[in-house]
Amino acid sequence: MLKLVQVEAKLFLREGASVVFALLFPTVLLLVLGAIPALRTPDPLFGGLRFIDGYAGTLVVITLAFLGLQRVPTALATYRERGVLRRLGTTPLHPGKLLAAQLLVNLAAAVVSVVLVVAVGKLVFGIDLPHHLVGFTVAILLGAASLFAFGLVIAALASTAKSAAGWATVAFMLIMFFGGAYLPRFLLPDVINTVGQYLPPGVAALQDSWVGTAPSPLHLAVMAVIALFAGTVAARTFRWE
Amino acid sequence: MxxxxxxxxxxxxxxxxxxxxxxxxxxxxxxxxxxxxxxxxxxxxxxxxxxxxxxxxxxxxxxxxxxxxxxxxxxxxxxxxxxxxxxxxxxxxxxxxxxxxxxxxxxxxxxxxxxxxxxxxxxxxxxxxxxxxxxxxxxxxxxxxxxxxxxxxxxxxxxxxxxxxxxxxxxxxxxxxxxxxxxxxxxxxxxxxxxxxxxxxxxxxxxxxxxxxxxxxxRVDSEQRVRFRPSRPVDEALFRELDEVTDVRLHGGQFVITGRGNLLHAVTSVLARNQVVASELRIDQASLDDAFVSLTTKK
Missing domain, CATH: 3.40.50.300 (P-loop containing nucleotide triphosphate hydrolases)
Known part of the structure; x- marks a missing residue:
């Protein structure tokens, strides 16, 4: 199993463009936005905060959405389409371990990316370190779990790698929209922000635990339920060939 | 086992x-x-x-x-x-x-x-x-x-x-x-x-x-085919009277003799008796291909 994780990690790192995007994009975006003076000045429009503070949670959403909805489903659907899963099915290894290895590698990538964005945010723009570290960690883990499980459902239900990529992109757009990636959350109507709070990966919990006080237990619980439900659906419907 | x-x-x-x-x-x-x-x-x-x-x-x-x-x-x-x-x-x-x-x-x-x-x-x-x-x-x-x-x-x-x-x-x-x-x-x-x-x-x-x-x-009830070019003209009848032979053809100086059993031996014996040398001698025998085709096509 350890070897499998190592190999999957190496394969992940060899996918040049996706690694750069997943690991560096949120940090690059933060640097670009932070380079605009108006966005690093507190303003009532931004809820009395600076734009970049109000955007912090969304940066984590971008990372998780990209990994969970772009990397995970297409990687697994491609493995299935190319017979990689079938091939593993002829060995004593349970193919479920390959799924686990994939998720672990993507979770590790998410952690690296988030640590990077938090560090750059602190060092360059003085964005506070997460106020509620435990809450932030739990919010990331549950957010990743719910979104990766969502990605697994797509991988399970899509018949080909192409259709998996298609569905994943639709989901990716929606999650990015509700997560405030296109329009920051303080500009979005309340109703959309309310929906966004309960959609994976839970942008509100991420935002609250980073620059707020603590994540709402309800938000975390909803992410846990989504992760469990989607995970079960994926496990029930996943086809190895 | x-x-x-x-x-x-x-x-x-x-x-x-x-x-x-x-x-x-x-x-x-x-x-x-x-x-x-x-x-x-x-x-x-x-x-x-x-x-x-x-x-x-x-x-x-x-x-x-x-x-x-x-x-x-x-x-x-x-x-x-x-x-x-x-x-x-x-x-x-x-x-x-x-x-x-x-x-x-x-x-x-x-x-x-x-x-x-x-x-x-x-x-x-x-x-x-x-x-x-x-x-x-x-x-x-x-x-x-x-x-x-x-x-x-x-x-x-x-x-x-x-x-x-x-x-x-x-x-x-x-x-x-x-x-x-x-x-x-x-x-x-x-x-x-x-x-x-x-x-x-x-x-x-x-x-x-x-x-x-x-x-x-x-298993294939196969016919064999012997082809050769004789060093001098030979009468087809010499081969036709052999038990093993079922058909004899002459195409532009080349004999194609079809038959069963020990066909090659029978044909070469006739040639030897008549002091004829066979050149370009070839034998076509049934292969696994023929066996396969006959096994998988007859119904």
């Missing part, structure tokens, strides 16, 4: 019957071929043996195990090379071998295997960059890395060039000689004739014959 026993196997996909009734046994240490036209049910049959598919009917024992019930244990003893199955594009040869060897409790030394299969030069090459023959050899290596007692190889040489195909055949013989029983699925006659100790010919989901390659050929 039989290591694989398949009895009355049946499998359908919806209304389509893939395997109607298939029975055979494979002896330990032999190369057993499953030969048949495309869509005859070869792959479905071996997939049931591998435990990858659940048969509708019949019983299968592999090394004393039930492929479905004892799936986990079977995985330790059987190495499988699947038709058209791939590895991740960017995995390196040594990584794939190292990874697959980590799945087994007592694996072969993958470095040695890599050398034996002539993949040392590619140890750091990515799977996607390998040639067809190299991919097949890696696939065989992965099937062998767990030190299996049985190796199942499905359409091993499809898509390979003639040289790579011959190299692969040498390899399979080497595997058999190291004590592994090989179940080989193929639709190449030449491959079956060259490699297999015994063969089952499958057509439309049924076994039509099980025999050695030579045994299958001898």
């Amino acid at each position: 039989a290591i694989i026993e398949v009895a009355d196997l049946g499998k359908r996909y919806g209304p389509k019957v893939a395997v109607d009734e298939v029975s055979f046994t494979v002896e330990e240490g032999e190369i057993f071929g499953i030969l048949g036209p495309n869509g005859a049910g070869k792959t479905t049959t071996v997939e049931c043996v591998e435990g990858m598919r659940v048969p509708d009917r019949g019983t299968i024992r592999v090394d004393g195990l039930d492929p479905r019930r004892d799936r986990a244990e079977l995985r330790q003893r059987m190495g499988v090379q699947l038709q058209e199955s791939q590895l991740p594009e960017r995995i390196k040869v040594r990584e794939a071998l190292d990874l697959y060897s980590s799945f087994y409790p007592n694996p072969a030394d993958w470095r040695e295997l890599m050398a034996r299969l002539g993949l040392e030069g590619q140890r750091d090459a990515e799977f996607g960059k390998l040639s067809g023959g190299q991919k097949q050899r890696l696939s065989v290596a992965l099937a062998l890395v767990g030190r299996p007692r049985i190796a199942v190889l499905d359409e091993l040489t499809t898509g390979l060039d003639p040289q790579a195909r011959r190299d692969t055949w040498d390899l399979i013989e080497g595997i058999r000689d190291s004590g592994v029983t090989v179940l080989l699925v193929t639709h190449f006659m030449e491959e079956a004739e060259r490699l297999c100790d015994r063969l089952a010919v499958i057509d439309a989901g049924r076994v039509v014959a099980i025999d050695t390659p030579a045994g299958l050929v001898s």
